[in-house]
Amino acid sequence: NAGVTQTPKFQVLKTGQSMTLQCAQDMNHNSMYWYRQDPGMGLRLIYYSASEGTTDKGEVPNGYNVSRLNKREFSLRLESAAPSQTSVYFCASSVYLSNQPQHFGDGTRLSIL
């Protein structure tokens, strides 16, 4: 009963390094999302994929790229990491319908020095 699985759980990068965060869901959900969580700011949407083959920008997309590899997998890439991207990153998925909740992974704690 895995739900949404994120890897890695922790990562430390140096400024300028690149990194891909992986996310996979086994609930046959159509839509997937990437958020970042910063103290006092709740969660902010970075990118989302409403269905396989589509991706769109969220509230804070700058400095990130995404790939919807297939229905199960949605990856987030930092091409050139900056200290301002130090955060906790959450992946989520949901059924396509708007009144259904999103299900979250356990997060990736990313520190950029």
Place this chain on the structure above:
Amino acid sequence: GDSVTQMEGPVTLSEEAFLTINCTYTATGYPSLFWYVQYPGEGLQLLLKATKADDKGSNKGFEATYRKETTSFHLEKGSVQVSDSAVYFCALKNDYKLSFGAGTTVTVRA
């Protein structure tokens, strides 16, 4: 655009006290409303939901009623336990997107 405002914390309570966390929203159309809970070091878990006006969501002793006239979705629990210590997020879903409040940290003392 859509937005959610929830009461600022932190909130500190004694065991068996009554908990209320206020949440109001602005949105177009007919959003669904959710409360999520985040325990230390973990991801967000859905606590309860309401999909239309006057719906009451409930789970683990927590309740919230979708009030369209006051655009509110306040979370309540009659008798909290130490295990309820967590961060609580009010959220609104419109179309594909989920908009979150800033979160309220609740600490329950034995």
